[in-house]
Amino acid sequence: MSTRGTISSMSSYAILGCGSVGHSVAEELVERGKEVLILDKDQSRVEALRDQDLQARQADIGDPEIKREVADFDVVLILASDVEANKSAVSLIREDDADQFIVARASDPVTSDELSELGADVVINPSTVIADAALRALESGELEFKARNLADVLTAANRKVAILTHDNPDPDSIASAAALESIATHLGVEADILYFGDIGHQENRAFVNLLDIELTHHDSVDIEDYDTFAMVDQAKAGAVSIEEPVDIYIDHYEAAGELDAEFADVRPNVSATSTILTKYLQEFDMTVSETVATALLYGIRSETLDFRRDTTPADLTAAAYLYPFANHDTLEQVESPNMSPETLDVLAEAIANREVQGSHLVSNAGFINSRDALAQAAQQLLNLEGVTTTAVFGIIDDTIYLSARSKDIRLNIGSVLQDAFADIGEAAGHSTQASAEVPLGIFNGLETTEQNRETLLSLTGEAVTRTLFDAMGVEQENNSNGN
Numbered sequence: 236m237s238t239r240g241t242i243s244s245m246s247s248y249a250i251l252g253c254g255s256v257g258h259s260v261a262e263e264l265v266e267r268g269k270e271v272l273i274l275d276k277d278q279s280r281v282e283a284l285r286d287q288d289l290q291a292r293q294a295d296i297g298d299p300e301i302k303r304e305v306a307d308f309d310v311v312l313i314l315a316s317d318v319e320a321n322k323s324a325v326s327l328i329r330e331d332d333a334d335q336f337i338v339a340r341a342s343d344p345v346t347s348d349e350l351s352e353l354g355a356d357v358v359i360n361p362s363t364v365i366a367d368a369a370l371r372a373l374e375s376g377e378l379e380f381k382a383r384n385l386a387d388v389l390t391a392a393n394r395k396v397a398i399l400t401h402d403n404p405d406p407d408s409i410a411s412a413a414a415l416e417s418i419a420t421h422l423g424v425e426a427d428i429l430y431f432g433d434i435g436h437q438e439n440r441a442f443v444n445l446l447d448i449e450l451t452h453h454d455s456v457d458i459e460d461y462d463t464f465a466m467v468d469q470a471k472a473g474a475v476s477i478e479e480p481v482d483i484y485i486d487h488y489e490a491a492g493e494l495d496a497e498f499a500d501v502r503p504n505v506s507a508t509s510t511i512l513t514k515y516l517q518e519f520d521m522t523v524s525e526t527v528a529t530a531l532l533y534g535i536r537s538e539t540l541d542f543r544r545d546t547t548p549a550d551l552t553a554a555a556y557l558y559p560f561a562n563h564d565t566l567e568q569v570e571s572p573n574m575s576p577e578t579l580d581v582l583a584e585a586i587a588n589r590e591v592q593g594s595h596l597v598s599n600a601g602f603i604n605s606r607d608a609l610a611q612a613a614q615q616l617l618n619l620e621g622v623t624t625t626a627v628f629g630i631i632d633d634t635i636y637l638s639a640r641s642k643d644i645r646l647n648i649g650s651v652l653q654d655a656f657a658d659i660g661e662a663a664g665h666s667t668q669a670s671a672e673v674p675l676g677i678f679n680g681l682e683t684t685e686q687n688r689e690t691l692l693s694l695t696g697e698a699v700t701r702t703l704f705d706a707m708g709v710e711q712e713n714n715s716n717g718n
Contacts, residue, residue, distance in 0.1 A: 246269055246309060247270040247272075247307070247308045248264050248270065248309070248311075249273075249305040249308040249310070249312070250271065250273045250274070251275075251305070251312065251313045251314065251321075252275060252313065252315025252316070252317070252321070252340075253275045256314050256361055257273065257275075260312060261273055261289055262289075271290060272290050272292070272308065273289060273291040273292070274292055274294040274296060274301070275294070276294065276295045277293075292304075296313065296315060296320050296321070296323070297320050297323040297324065297327075301324055302327045302328045302331065305335065309335060310335060310336045311328060311336070311338070312337075312338045312339075313325060313339040314340045315340065316340075318340070318341060321339050321340055321341075321350065322339075322349060322353055324339075325337060325339055325350055326353050328354075329354035336356050336357075337356050337357075338357045338358075338359065339357070339358050340358075340359055341358050341359065341360045342362075344360075347360060378514060378515075378518050381500055381515075382518040382519060385418070385483065385515065386422055388463065388482055388483055388497050388498045389419050389422050389424050389483075390423070390424060391463070392462055392463040393462050394461055394463075395425045395461050395463075396419050396424055396425070396426035396464075396465060397426070397429050397456075397458070397461040397463070397465065397479075398415050398426055398427065398429065398465045398467065399412075399430070399465065399469075399477065400412050400430045400468065401468055401469045402432040403432035403433060403434070403606070404430050404432075404439070404450075405436075406442050406537040407507050407508050407538045408467060408469075408508070409439070409442065409530065409534070410509045410527075410530035410534030411508040411511070411534065412428040412450075412467050413428065413526070413527055413530050414509070414512035414531055415465060415467060415483075415485070415515075416428055417524065418515060418516065418519060418521070421521050426465075427451055427456070427461075428450045429451055429452070429453045430451075430453065431452075431453050434450070436607035436610060436611065437575060437578065437607070437611065438569060439607070441568065441569045442530070442533060442569045445568055447526065448530065458479065463482045464479050464481050464482050465481075465483035466481050466496075467486065468486055469484070469490070481496045482497045482498065483496060483497070483499075484496040484499045484501070485500045485508060485512065486500075486501050486502075487501070487502055487503065487505050487506060487507055487508050487510070487511060487538075488501070488503060489503060504547060504549070505547050505549045506538055506544070506545045506550050507535045507537075507539065507550060507553075508538075509531040509532075509534030509535045510535055510547075512531060513531050513535075513553035513556060514549075514553065517556065523557070524560075525560060525561065525562050529560075529565055529566060531553070532558065532561045532566070533566055535554050540667060542554070544667055545666070577604060577605055578605070578608040578611050581627075582608070582615055584598075584600045585598040585599075585612040585613075585616060585627045586616070588600070588601070588696075593709060594621055595704065596622045596625045596626070597625075597626045597627075597699075597700045597704060598625070598627045599627075599628060599692070599699070599700065600612060600628065601630070603630065603636075604631065606629070606636040606638070609628065609636060610640075610668075612627045613626065613638045613640045613668075614640050617641075617642060623642050623643040624639070624640070624646060624648060624707065626640075627639075628699050630675070630691075630695065633675050634672055634674055634675065635672070635674075636670070636671075637652070637656075637670060639651070639652060639669045639670070639671075640667065641668070646666075646707065647665075647666040648664060648669045649662075649665050649668075649669040650666075652669045652670070652671045654706045655671070655702050655703060655705075656673050656702070659674075660672050675691070675695065
């Protein structure tokens with residue numbers, strides 16, 4: 236059956252059984268200039284169809300002669316409301332290995348499977364089609380309603396709008412903020428993108444610099460300049476806390492605490508906040524700038540690991556919409572930044588101090604200056620032969636920072652870090668990547684001599700490594716650095 240052509244390349248159609256569904260299909264095909272023959276056992280219906288200038292003949296679709304009647308047609312649409320008659324017609328047409336493309340009408344999932352087994356190429360269930368159409372209409376109407384509400388909140392601002400990314404923002408958070416800023420500009424509202432922490436990861440710095448996205452650190456502005464506050468992509472990674480009430484909240488994860496925003500759009504059924512903002516750009520019928528399109532496309536790709544992790548149809552359709560507007564040379568530059576000397580030092584330390592149990596690797600990078608270097612080291616170490624899960628940690632001031640990566644489908648590294656550190660620190664992440672922060676606690680009281688630094692490093696390193704391997708379900712053996 237794989238040799239049959241597609242419907243779009245065919246020109247002659249036989250419709251067996253012509254109720255309301257068949258009638259609508261016939262009229263549309265004739266409108267497109269196709270040859271159509273309708274076969275129905277109801278003589279009065281056949282005469283009514285002829286009165287409408289449709290080619291129709293009386294015939295019982297369960298009669299063995301039916302296969303001769305349709306032998307010269309490219310496509311046979313079996314659309315009677317009697318599903319048993321439809322099954323008989325499919326069987327009759329297929330019994331001599333006829334190669335027509337057959338579309339058959341079912342009434343439920345069971346008859347759908349039966350018709351497919353009998354040889355129907357496509358099976359349709361009118362009730363399912365109607366339900367899908369209703370849901371699409373509902374989704375479209377809901378988005379239109381939400382877009383109006385979002386516009387109302389933005390345009391109600393008397394001063395500027397502050398758009399807040401999550402702490403130490405990643406591409407999805409930055410891209411979402413850039414898209415919301417462009418919507419505000421489209422509505423004639425002035426907005427600034429504010430961030431906390433730092434943009435330390437090399438890819439993130441390259442992302443911001445190459446796209447020339449203007450971000451302002453929260454500490455360098457007068458917060459009184461703003462009277463409307465929007466948060467994007469906050470729930471899962473470094474959510475920020477502000478004293479001002481939140482007016483707008485958009486995320487693809489449920490908020491961790493109680494949410495009291497005038498406008499909120501939270502969609503756990505998509506994998507990137509960039510996907511949500513792309514839908515709003517379409518709803519506002521805006522001309523998408525190259526910068527925003529490139530940022531959003533990278534945000535979706537980054538959040539879904541290039542569509543390899545938890546990708547939904549909405550993510551794919553958003554990416555397809557953005558693709559022609561994006562600068563792909565810039566995307567390539569963002570994805571291949573030069574490694575800084577500091578990151579190289581952390582990677583070297585992580586390689587030297589690695590401990591491997593089975594396919595799991597944990598490494599202590601020591602005292603570091605940039606937490607983002609940990610993420611890059613964890614990603615690089617994942618390329619080692621036989622390693623499916625990595626965790627790299629280091630100390631900055633009075634905090635242990637940890638970054639983990641996994642390609643083991645049996646393990647959710649986000650849950651592992653939650654189990655290991657949620658009670659004594661903060662942990663967040665996905666099934667394939669996660670991060671954690673743990674205060675040094677009692678170790679932090681040591682006097683900062685060189686000897687005590689080494690003691691601190693050794694004690695924390697042993698404790699964190701043991702905790703991680705336990706949380707991963709690894710029974711520790713004599714530790715090995717893989718040399």
